[in-house]
Amino acid sequence: MQFARRTVVAGGVAVAALATAGWLLFPASTAEADVMVYKSPSCGCCGGWVDHMRANGFTVAVKERDDLTPVKARLGVPDSLQSCHTAEVGGYVVEGHVLAADIRRLLAERPRARGLAVPGMPAGSPGMEDGGRKEAYRVILFGDGEHSVYARH
Numbered sequence: 001m002q003f004a005r006r007t008v009v010a011g012g013v014a015v016a017a018l019a020t021a022g023w024l025l026f027p028a029s030t031a032e033a034d035v036m037v038y039k040s041p042s043c044g045c046c047g048g049w050v051d052h053m054r055a056n057g058f059t060v061a062v063k064e065r066d067d068l069t070p071v072k073a074r075l076g077v078p079d080s081l082q083s084c085h086t087a088e089v090g091g092y093v094v095e096g097h098v099l100a101a102d103i104r105r106l107l108a109e110r111p112r113a114r115g116l117a118v119p120g121m122p123a124g125s126p127g128m129e130d131g132g133r134k135e136a137y138r139v140i141l142f143g144d145g146e147h148s149v150y151a152r153h
Helices: 002-025 029-033 044-055 069-075 100-109
Strands: 034-039 059-064 086-089 092-096 115-118 138-142 147-152
Touching: 034 044, 044 059, 044 100, 069 086, 092 100, 100 115, 100 147
Parallel strands: 034 059, 092 115
Antiparallel strands: 034 086, 086 092, 115 138, 138 147
């Protein structure tokens, strides 16, 4: 009987080790897709961006705030890059109307940065569709005092 119990325990340890290794190699994709959005209750374009994210496979939760200033300060969004809503995804900050494809690229590349920002509210960006009108805009990768252009649309 002793042999059988050792075999079961050893087998259980092996299964647990394989399961852990599999989890490390293939993390749950939903963990990377969870988005927490902070927005004003009255902002329609922010709702349009949330719809864009959901349509692109992200799981989105929304917290409405009358004043987003404390959220932006806590997350380190520079004044010059601010927009109407702020989100957290995969350990990064996403400020404004950033395309889902740019966020997926960010999550795949994992650069050393605080996050991405689309300053202002450019026409044609997700949530800011305005009868087909589009203006060129840049997506900014930002960190502690450093900024660079991550994408152009």
